[in-house]
Amino acid sequence: MSFFKRLKEKLTGGNEELEQKVDQPELDEQQLADSLQPKLIEETAIKNSVEQEAVEVDVNVSRVEESTPQEEPSLSDSDTALVVVDEQAEEQIKPSAWSITQKFKAGLEKTRNSFTSKVNDLVARYRKVDEDFFEELEELLLQADVGFETVMDLMDKLRYEVQRQNIKDTNGIQSIISEKLVEIYESGEENLTDLNIQQDGDLTVILFVGVNGVGKTTTIGKLAHRLKSDGKSVMLAAGDTFRAGAIDQLQVWGERVGVEVIAQSEGSDPAAVMYDAIRAAKKRGVDILICDTAGRLQNKVNLMNELQKVHRVISREIPNAPHEVLLALDATTGQNALVQAQTFKEVTNVTGIVLTKLDGTAKGGIVLAIRNKLHIPVKFVGLGEKMDDLQPFDAERYVYGLFADGLEKELEKIED
Numbered sequence: 001m002s003f004f005k006r007l008k009e010k011l012t013g014g015n016e017e018l019e020q021k022v023d024q025p026e027l028d029e030q031q032l033a034d035s036l037q038p039k040l041i042e043e044t045a046i047k048n049s050v051e052q053e054a055v056e057v058d059v060n061v062s063r064v065e066e067s068t069p070q071e072e073p074s075l076s077d078s079d080t081a082l083v084v085v086d087e088q089a090e091e092q093i094k095p096s097a098w099s100i101t102q103k104f105k106a107g108l109e110k111t112r113n114s115f116t117s118k119v120n121d122l123v124a125r126y127r128k129v130d131e132d133f134f135e136e137l138e139e140l141l142l143q144a145d146v147g148f149e150t151v152m153d154l155m156d157k158l159r160y161e162v163q164r165q166n167i168k169d170t171n172g173i174q175s176i177i178s179e180k181l182v183e184i185y186e187s188g189e190e191n192l193t194d195l196n197i198q199q200d201g202d203l204t205v206i207l208f209v210g211v212n213g214v215g216k217t218t219t220i221g222k223l224a225h226r227l228k229s230d231g232k233s234v235m236l237a238a239g240d241t242f243r244a245g246a247i248d249q250l251q252v253w254g255e256r257v258g259v260e261v262i263a264q265s266e267g268s269d270p271a272a273v274m275y276d277a278i279r280a281a282k283k284r285g286v287d288i289l290i291c292d293t294a295g296r297l298q299n300k301v302n303l304m305n306e307l308q309k310v311h312r313v314i315s316r317e318i319p320n321a322p323h324e325v326l327l328a329l330d331a332t333t334g335q336n337a338l339v340q341a342q343t344f345k346e347v348t349n350v351t352g353i354v355l356t357k358l359d360g361t362a363k364g365g366i367v368l369a370i371r372n373k374l375h376i377p378v379k380f381v382g383l384g385e386k387m388d389d390l391q392p393f394d395a396e397r398y399v400y401g402l403f404a405d406g407l408e409k410e411l412e413k414i415e416d
Helices: 003-012 029-047 052-056 061-066 077-092 097-107 109-125 131-143 148-164 173-186 216-229 246-257 270-284 297-317 335-347 366-374 395-415
Strands: 204-209 234-237 260-262 288-291 324-330 352-356 378-382 390-392
Touching: 097 109, 097 390, 097 395, 109 131, 109 173, 109 395, 131 148, 148 173, 148 366, 173 366, 173 395, 204 216, 204 297, 216 234, 216 246, 216 288, 216 352, 216 378, 216 390, 234 246, 234 270, 246 260, 260 270, 270 288, 270 297, 297 335, 324 335, 335 366, 352 366, 366 378
Parallel strands: 204 288, 204 324, 234 260, 234 288, 324 352, 352 378
Antiparallel strands: 378 390
């Protein structure tokens, strides 16, 4: 399947109706109900040969209220129509393939405005794909923190593809750049964002690491919300016992999400907290335990020794645990995030990256640098402040977010 076709199907979920709503704002629940109600009431009226006046009459609320508790109130035709409206409206407001794609587009707006606008200018200035064009493109990619090794790899692939397809002008060059970026990120691997969730009711332990200030605790709360929404029972362990307010912050998130938090007093042994949390999670039959940890990178030796101790306690209680070690990185720090990732990888078996604040940086190319240099997948990205703005990373949606304007124009040309 071609990149464009794959991209189109993923972005829209294969739903042609969603494609037609590209430029329309998302409707809230009331707007959806209002827009669906007249149509469904009319269809119900026609089906049941009800006069138009009957359709316009309000739901017979008074009849329902006056019925005694023992009576089962019957629904009129208009009641039935409104029930259908409510069900379909609820179904409509669930996250769709397109709404998720729009989150990536909105979250990468700063990067797109600074990076992609320059790419568009470059394409406009160069009618011919030549070495000067590649050199300027290379510089733009480096400015977006894509990383030197990744850029060199991409340039080699682009030069080969241009030669193979005998491409002479810059028309359609953004789609080729996009496709090669996706190929570099995925590197032939599948299911990069899947969490290693244990089956058959076994406890899954997810260990979060990262320096202070990257949004680690907030991300834990959002991930707990996501997992709980998927039907999993979740518990949190407040293992960051040294940062002032860290335990309270996690407990606030626990209350907000509706999950239990296992904690001790500030300054207590983090490994002891993990021990208590594992015992509590097993006793309560919890599916997933998410463990917070300290992030004092300036005291590197002590921090890394502490993380190794926590890891030993967890693996002693549950063989092969922790099942995921997620490293939280602040996207706004650019290349410094890459340095942090290298440091943590040296002492912990990091299985995935959670890149926070991607919506707050103009250097979103750091995603590619991390993946290509450290060979660690980015499993989640933070695209905003809302609870559901923590999204599984998707290479195609990410690249679309980078080149949305240019790709949409190219898609329109293909459709025409």
